[in-house]
Amino acid sequence: MASVGATPGRTPQGPGPGEASASFPSPAPVPDPREAEEEEEEEPAEIHLCVLWNSGYLGIAYYDTSDSTIYFMPDAPDHESLRLLQRGLEISKQRLLSGNYSFIPDSMTGTEKILFLSSIIPFDCFLTNLDMAQMLHRLLGHIKNVPLILKRMKLSHTKVSDWQVLYKTVYSALGLRDACRSLPQSIQLFRDIAQEFSDDLHHIASLIGKVVDFEGSVAENRFTVLPNIDPEIDEKKRRLTGLPSFLTEVARKELENLDPRIPSCSVIYIPLIGFLLCIPRLPSMVETNDFEIEGLDFMFLSEEKLHYRSARTKELDALLGDLHCDIRDQEILLMYQLQCQVLARAAVLTRVLDLASRLDVLLALASAARDYGYSRPHYSARLLGVRIQNGRHPLMELCARTFVPNSAECGGYKGRVKVITGPNSSGKSIYLKQVGLITFMALVGSFVPAEEAEIGAVDAIFTRIQSCESISLGLSTFMIDLNQQVAKAVNNATERSLVLIDEFGKGTNTVDGLALLAAVIRHWLALGPTCPHIFVATNFLSLIQLQLLPQGPLVQYLTMETCEDGNDLVFFYQVCEGVANASxxxxxxxxxxxxxxxxxxxxxxxxxxxxxxxxKPVKELLKEKQMENCQTLVNKFLKLDLEDPNLDLDIFMSQEVLPAATTIL
Structure with a gap:
């Protein structure tokens, strides 16, 4: 609201209390994000909830944009290990965690797909490329949720922060393109970014930078444009900026025609209402009728000030109009035209997010490989199975002070079924999990925690390691093990599959559980050369002692090495051939x-x-029980009132003493 006034000496004065001068922020050039980072308004955190379909069972998952974390709540095996991929900025992480690598060309062979996924890893593992990797990470940090912004544009709900985010995203994408053009074009991802980040991005950035007044938009909390975009808007802004001095002169002329009792006046401008004459309320003005002044139209009373329309204010309304609303309407029209230009090139913006997601994930894998000393796995289509030399569990090695690496080999005809026994807490479960994780990490293109690893054409990984119970399923723990895990492995595993079974059968009667475990293993052994690669960890030593499995080259017995030192048991956590003699x-x-x-x-x-x-019962425990019963019987005798005429000793002896005596003698 613009205003001018006059002092009691009947001279014009500046804006009075509670009144704001009309002003429009002077436009400033938009800073280039590639040269310096600017403070930006933080986007509100959002939670994206979705239904999770995993191995035929429903669960839920939600993604928190405040810290880029995805949480799983499935009714299927937990994928805790996938949280390794939280390193990096993790744009569109759902694409990776869903396991749907739609960007890999279908024409590629299995070997080519693995090489395609892992081709960027060695680039970041060399210290000479560390600066480049860090620069790519910084650029990725400015690439935000473009689809959400485009959706708001389609609904005309765009906010000022959306334009700031989009501007930085586009300029960062151009920075990624320039960086990738200087990198080896033999890497498919670099070549795609260099080629597909087209000049449309530069056009979008140029339009936004030339049109949007970011400082003015933040100050006004609405979309505003820079000067020299629309001459009509510039002229109206010039008039709006010059209103205070102009209204000072108008107020002086109005004061000359007012009652001498009125000490001062102001001419103010209120958007949507127009220009008004404002005078202070006199002590004599008590009733509404006292507000009437000849030649003026009373409008309203506010904060002890009377507001009127005069001939001059009406003339100003006709001459200048509603400048503020006119400017806003014209800027909204320009914003709509700019939105149309951006939406026409929405495909390239979506492609930016797609390629940036891949680069972010692969750089995160590369960073983990460098930080944790992972090695590059070798892929062999001829190998049926996996060979791991001194493998480590990727999570356990970060938690334990020392971690003992173990090797694993399953390929060819011999030793396809490995039965692992050992004491409780000797490391059997960790060994199974690390074999599965190393295989999985290699197949998604990551380096692996091992000295060497050769991965064959593994078509699936089946596990019975963790029982994920849920009241929504209405199934017992053992039924979940059978229905969700073991049955699927038995019915679907092929000669190229990896099957990991940990303590199957413990959820039911010992004999029944042992029989089912033996039956499942014998079923696979009967397949001969087409038997899957199986790792079974069990505490059922009777499986071996009773010779429930047939002898042959397919079966290999492993154990976790331990040593008894007096009453203590020392764990070496080392896998070796043999059978445990006790749990x-x-x-x-x-x-x-x-x-x-x-x-x-x-x-x-x-x-x-x-x-x-x-x-036999424990004698000491028996004596303690007898003493308790004796004490109870003595207390009953002491509570007897022998002078009570109603006391019947025969009943007392038969109901209290004799039953207690049988437990004492």
Whole structure:
């Protein structure tokens, strides 16, 4: 609202209290994000919720834009290991985690696909390219959620921050294009970015930079344009900027025609209402009728000031019109025209996000490979299985002080079924998981935590490692193991599949669980050369002791190396050939903090069962129970009132003493 006024000495004055001078921010050139970063308004965090379909079972997943984290809540095996991919900026991470690599040409062979995915990794592993990788990361940091902005444009809901984000995104995309043109064009991704980030991006950036007044837009909290875009808008802004001095002269003339009792006046401009004459309320003006002044039309009373329309203010309305609204309407029209220009090139913006997503993911994998000392796996279409030399669990090695690497080899005809036994907490489950993770990481194009790794044509990885229970399924733990995991492996695994089974059968009766485990393994062994590559970890030592599996080259027995040092058990966490002779559950129970008496009693009962001897009650426990019963009986006698005429000693002896005596004697 613009205003001028006059002092009691009947001279014009500046804007009074509660009044704001009309002004329009002077336009300023838009800074280039490639030269210096500018403060930008933070986008509000958004949560994207979706239905997760995993291996035939429904769950949910949600993506938090505030920290670029994706969370899974599935009714299927948890994919905790995929959180390694949170390194980097992770634009459109859903594409990677869904496992749908639609950008890989269908014409590629299996070997070519793996090489395509992993081709960028060696580029970032050399220290000489570290600066370039960091620059690419910085540029990727400015590439935001373009599809959301385009959607708002289509609905005409564009915000000032959207134009700022889009401007930085486009300029950063141009920076990526220039950087990738200086990199080896033998890498497909670099070549795609260099070619497909077309001049349309430069056209969009140029349009936004020449049209949008970012400083003015932030100050006004709406879209404003730079000077010299529309002469009519420039003229109206010039008039709006010059209003204060012009209205000062108008107020002086109005004051000359007012009652001498009126000490001062102001001429103000209110958008959508127009120009008004504002005078202070006199003490004599009490009733509404007192507000009437000859030659003036009373409008309203606000903050002890009366507002009127005069002949001059009406003339100003006709001459100048509603400048503020006119400027806003014309700038909205220009914004709509600019939106149409951007939407016409929406395809290239979507392509920017697609290629930037790939580059971000692959750079994240490359960064992890460099930081954690991963090595490049070799892919062999001839190899049926995997060969891993000194492999490590990618997560466990970050948590443990020391980690013992282990090798794994499954290929050819021999040793397709590996039965792993060992004490509790000896590392069997970790070994199975690291074999699966190394294979998976290699197949998605990542370097792997191993000295060497050769990956064959693995067509699927089936696991029975973790039981994901859910009340929504209405199934028992053992039924989930069978229905969701083991049954799928039995029905779908091929000679190129990797099957990992950990402690299957423990969810039911020992005999039944052992029988099912043996039956499943024998089913695969009966396939002969077409048997999948199977790793089975179990504590069912009877599986081997009772010779439930046939002898032959397909079966290989492995164990986790340990050493007994007196009453202590030392774990070496090293896989070696052989069979464990005990589960050492008592040692695990002692480590868990169970009382020594309980651990000793458990070991005693276990030894008696193994030797076929009867299990007798513990004498000390029996004596303690007898003493408790004696004390209870004594207390009952002491509570007797022998002088009570209603006391019946026969009933007391038969109901209280005799039953207690049987537990004492």
């Amino acid at each position: 050492h559950a008592s040692h695990t129970a002692a480590q868990a903090g169970l009382p020594e008496k309980l651990v000793a009693r458990g070991k005693e009962v276990s030894d008696l069962i193994c030797s076929g001897k009867p299990i």
